[in-house]
Amino acid sequence: MTKWAYSFRQGEAEGAASMRELLGGKGAGLAEMARLGLPVPPGFTLTTEVCSYFYAHDKTLPPDLGEQLDSALAKVGAVAGHGFDDADWPLLVSVRSGGRASMPGMMDTVLNLGLNDRTVGALARKCGDERFAFDCYRRFIEMYSSVVLGVEHHEFEEALDAFKERRGLTLDAHLDASDWQAVVALYKDIVAHHKGADFPQDPRAQLMGAIKAVFRSWMNPRALVYRELHNIPADWGTAVNVQAMVFGNMDDSSATGVAFSRNPSTGAREFYGEFLINAQGEDVVAGMRTPQPISEAARIAGKSEAISLEKAMPAVYAQFKSYAEKLEAHYRDMQDMEFTVERGKLWMLQTRGGKRTAPAALKIAVDMANEGIITREDAIARIDPASLDQLLHPTLDPEAKRAILTSGLPASPGAAYGEIVFDTQEAVALANEGRKVILVRVETSPEDIAGMHAAEGILTARGGMTSHAAVVARGMGKPCVTSAVGLRVDYEDQSLSVMGRRFAKGEMITLDGSAGHVIAGAVKMQRPELTGEFAVLMGWADAARRLKVRANAETPADARAARNFGAEGIGLARTEHMFFEGERIVAVREMILADNTEGRRAALAKLLPMQRDDFKELFEIMAGLPVTIRLLDPPLHEFLPHSDAEIASVASAMGADPAKLRKRAQELSEFNPMLGFRGVRLAVAFPEIVDMQARAIFEAAIAAAMETGKAAQIEIMVPLVFACAELDFVKARIEETARAVEEETGIRPGYHLGTMIELPRAALRAGDIARTAEFLSFGTNDLTQTALGISRDDASAFLGTYRSKGILPADPFVTIDQEGVGELVAIGCWRAREARQDIGLGVCGEHGGDPASIAFFDKAGVDYVSCSPFRVPIARLAAAQAALGRYASEGTA
Ligand code: ADP
Numbered sequence: 001m002t003k004w005a006y007s008f009r010q011g012e013a014e015g016a017a018s019m020r021e022l023l024g025g026k027g028a029g030l031a032e033m034a035r036l037g038l039p040v041p042p043g044f045t046l047t048t049e050v051c052s053y054f055y056a057h058d059k060t061l062p063p064d065l066g067e068q069l070d071s072a073l074a075k076v077g078a079v080a081g082h083g084f085d086d087a088d089w090p091l092l093v094s095v096r097s098g099g100r101a102s103m104p105g106m107m108d109t110v111l112n113l114g115l116n117d118r119t120v121g122a123l124a125r126k127c128g129d130e131r132f133a134f135d136c137y138r139r140f141i142e143m144y145s146s147v148v149l150g151v152e153h154h155e156f157e158e159a160l161d162a163f164k165e166r167r168g169l170t171l172d173a174h175l176d177a178s179d180w181q182a183v184v185a186l187y188k189d190i191v192a193h194h195k196g197a198d199f200p201q202d203p204r205a206q207l208m209g210a211i212k213a214v215f216r217s218w219m220n221p222r223a224l225v226y227r228e229l230h231n232i233p234a235d236w237g238t239a240v241n242v243q244a245m246v247f248g249n250m251d252d253s254s255a256t257g258v259a260f261s262r263n264p265s266t267g268a269r270e271f272y273g274e275f276l277i278n279a280q281g282e283d284v285v286a287g288m289r290t291p292q293p294i295s296e297a298a299r300i301a302g303k304s305e306a307i308s309l310e311k312a313m314p315a316v317y318a319q320f321k322s323y324a325e326k327l328e329a330h331y332r333d334m335q336d337m338e339f340t341v342e343r344g345k346l347w348m349l350q351t352r353g354g355k356r357t358a359p360a361a362l363k364i365a366v367d368m369a370n371e372g373i374i375t376r377e378d379a380i381a382r383i384d385p386a387s388l389d390q391l392l393h394p395t396l397d398p399e400a401k402r403a404i405l406t407s408g409l410p411a412s413p414g415a416a417y418g419e420i421v422f423d424t425q426e427a428v429a430l431a432n433e434g435r436k437v438i439l440v441r442v443e444t445s446p447e448d449i450a451g452m453h454a455a456e457g458i459l460t461a462r463g464g465m466t467s468h469a470a471v472v473a474r475g476m477g478k479p480c481v482t483s484a485v486g487l488r489v490d491y492e493d494q495s496l497s498v499m500g501r502r503f504a505k506g507e508m509i510t511l512d513g514s515a516g517h518v519i520a521g522a523v524k525m526q527r528p529e530l531t532g533e534f535a536v537l538m539g540w541a542d543a544a545r546r547l548k549v550r551a552n553a554e555t556p557a558d559a560r561a562a563r564n565f566g567a568e569g570i571g572l573a574r575t576e577h578m579f580f581e582g583e584r585i586v587a588v589r590e591m592i593l594a595d596n597t598e599g600r601r602a603a604l605a606k607l608l609p610m611q612r613d614d615f616k617e618l619f620e621i622m623a624g625l626p627v628t629i630r631l632l633d634p635p636l637h638e639f640l641p642h643s644d645a646e647i648a649s650v651a652s653a654m655g656a657d658p659a660k661l662r663k664r665a666q667e668l669s670e671f672n673p674m675l676g677f678r679g680v681r682l683a684v685a686f687p688e689i690v691d692m693q694a695r696a697i698f699e700a701a702i703a704a705a706m707e708t709g710k711a712a713q714i715e716i717m718v719p720l721v722f723a724c725a726e727l728d729f730v731k732a733r734i735e736e737t738a739r740a741v742e743e744e745t746g747i748r749p750g751y752h753l754g755t756m757i758e759l760p761r762a763a764l765r766a767g768d769i770a771r772t773a774e775f776l777s778f779g780t781n782d783l784t785q786t787a788l789g790i791s792r793d794d795a796s797a798f799l800g801t802y803r804s805k806g807i808l809p810a811d812p813f814v815t816i817d818q819e820g821v822g823e824l825v826a827i828g829c830w831r832a833r834e835a836r837q838d839i840g841l842g843v844c845g846e847h848g849g850d851p852a853s854i855a856f857f858d859k860a861g862v863d864y865v866s867c868s869p870f871r872v873p874i875a876r877l878a879a880a881q882a883a884l885g886r887y888a889s890e891g892t893a
């Protein structure tokens with residue numbers, strides 16, 4: 001026989017905290033509190049297995065449930081001292097849903113179940129308030145009818161309005177007992193009219209109806225959406241909790257409220273919460289009355305005039321505080337508790353791990369480890385690495401008002417406001433005047449880098465999470481929203497329009513890059529401090545992790561940020577990114593468009609000193625830490641001039657005929673640039689590019705070492721290799737340059753040569769490649785593109801559909817596709833190590849900053865991950881969790 005119902009009462013329970021899967025979070029919490037001897041109104045939990053049965057059997061309940069239900073009800077009655085059919089003081093119960101994971105708003109709780117034409121009188125006598133009893137009854141009819149019977153709320157609201165109009169009353173408070181009695185009659189008519197049957201009078205029938213409604217609600221659209229968003233499996237099911245009612249609304253010695261064992265916003269160790277005297281259920285959160293603070297300290301801090309629980313009911317306060325401490329110590333986590341006081345007696349109605357802000361989570365974890373409540377490993381495991389983002393970027397002040405215009409993709413986290421500008425030059429000019437600007441583009445290109453740098457944030461009408469705008473913004477640590485819905489950008493008119501509103505250049509907007517919101521006006525910001533706890537926790541994480549963490553950085557600002565965030569070197573410096581700015585792009589274009597070696601050499605000669613300066617600064621900032629420099633890998637189309645003005649400027653720099661240049665640019669334009677003339681292919685065809693870059697690197701390293709006294713750790717990385725022969729060719733050129741530099745300076749530059757693994761063939765041939773390569777770095781962005789045959793710039797057209805149809809579990813450009821791309825990484829690591837035991841193995845795609853991917857890379861045995869500077873702390877923490885095999889999960893009831 002299956003046990004469907006688990007009873008609990010103060011002092012004993014059939015369930016326990018460990019039975020969360022079976023009893024749901026709320027049921028397990030009630031059982032545990034009962035076991036701990038806390039005052040819990042008696043009740044029972046119908047298990048999630050009843051829910052599974054319900055769906056497996058055409059929405060029917062198990063035949064033997066009725067019997068178990070009756071005996072559980074009888075136990076409740078025995079403890080409470082009255083049953084459903086007690087004429088003087090009938091039992092009333094609450095019926096509450098409660099799954100394994102908290103799902104707010106899934107089903108409204110039904111309170112006061114058991115009221116009917118007869119028991120309403122008993123309630124009136126018990127409370128000495130007839131008006132209150134009938135008000136409760138009409139609320140119960142309305143709640144029960146909408147939740148259980150499917151009669152819509154507005155039916156009741158309209159009837160009540162009409163009634164008030166007839167009686168010439170405006171406020172609910174003006175209705176007296178006989179009015180509410182009349183309303184109850186009207187409500188019952190509505191039910192009879194809609195259902196063709198009377199409102200159920202039998203409490204047992206009411207209860208069965210409510211139980212079924214809870215189970216049905218598991219599949220309602222709100223619940224489906226919530227589960228989808230939070231990755232909660234549909235087969236978990238919900239439990240149902242039936243519990244004797246206690247009344248916080250009986251009189252002025254009664255109250256109801258919620259409290260946290262620590263402050264959920266700051267994490268401070270203080271008892272924190274709100275309550276209302278003479279109130280029931282959701283009144284505290286409903287916002288009809290302003291709740292009062294629990295403690296005197298909070299009242300004083302909040303400058304509240306309202307009387308605190310500590311002052312109003314000192315004994316209850318002391319008792320409640322001791323329960324909060326007991327529960328926190330027992331669960332070893334901050335608790336969120338619901339309580340009710342009925343005529344001076346305290347009852348506990350719920351406890352669960354409290355939701356908290358990222359700074360609070362950090363403080364609580366570190367404090368609890370220091371207090372000896374949890375271990376340092378526990379503290380590391382408790383913080384969701386992704387939540388650190390909130391600590392590193394400015395965020396919108398949660399108190400601030402905001403008018404959201406539209407939403408797009410949350411392409412780069414953080415928040416910013418500024419004047420709207422539509423072009424790069426203007427962004428730079430205004431920023432130089434000290435003004436804050438938001439760069440708004442249809443989409444961005446390398447031309448816009450300077451403007452993106454100057455802007456506080458970037459908004460685009462098109463582009464995905466890995467579009468140019470998104471990737472560059474994340475690298476810069478600037479908020480960015482891409483693919484904003486309904487956003488139209490009119491460059492001509494210098495305005496944007498969205499949702500029927502027009503904004504001209506210079507008007508203020510705010511971006512929330514974490515939520516993907518575009519907001520009118522300037523919303524107040526807050527920059528969370530990198531508090532002491534942050535550094536402490538990161539220190540613990542560093543001690544626990546195996547994986548090293550480097551940063552993808554090429555600008556001095558990024559390199560400095562990377563070191564601030566604890567990067568242990570640069571894992572990827574994209575040299576073409578150094579060419580995006582100002583006059584450099586002209587020289588790069590010159591080089592690309594030159595139709596002979598001489599022309600190319602001339603352009604390269606202009607670039608050499610710029611490159612050397614850039615590298616020197618990087619080496620100085622990284623002061624002896626490894627710096628991986630990738631040789632030029634421009635996807636050509638990103639650099640080709642398009643407009644007449646662009647062509648003219650390159651032509652004048654080269655002293656060439658614009659018409660000829662245009663023709664050359666057309667020749668070079670490719671059908672499929674991603675798979676075109678780029679990477680090592682450029683180096684093989686035009687080895688003078690390698691010569692220039694190697695020289696710049698060596699000369700910079702020598703100069704930097706002279707200045708800092710620390711030898712630069714050079715790693716030269718060759719992109720897009722698929723065979724060892726390509727690498728051998730490049731190696732010969734680099735060696736030649738090294739010898740030349742040695743001859744000129746007398747110093748032999750030390751360096752390591754390696755490749756980026758971005759093609760499936762390269763991963764498979766990692767064994768050969770490792771004969772020449774001293775390190776391999778998996779460029780998992782391109783490896784994902786080439787392994788799946790999906791262009792990430794075009795993926796947004798179908799990836800969403802793939803995900804919603806369950807074909808892909810996650811966006812493979814965000815979280816590594818373990819089975820395919822991941823296997824290529826694993827094979828590559830394994831074959832490379834076979835060939836060269838001490839080979840260095842890294843990952844430098846966007847996945848290097850994704851916690852789930854980092855867990856995989858840790859197992860695959862790579863030595864380091866490299867990610868954008870702002871993700872370095874996230875990667876450090878994720879690497880520690882991977883090493884410990886313990887991951888943050890939201891544990892709430
Ligand atoms: P949620 O999951 O949204 O917190 P709950 O099921 O906990 O919903 O209940 C909603 C409200 O009803 C809460 O304020 C709770 O304290 C109150 N409540 C639930 N059961 C009882 C009861 N037996 N007696 C008094 N109040 C109750």
Ligand code: MG
Pocket residue numbers: 105282
């Ligand atoms: Mg609720």
Ligand code: MG
Pocket residue numbers: 338350
């Ligand atoms: Mg609750």
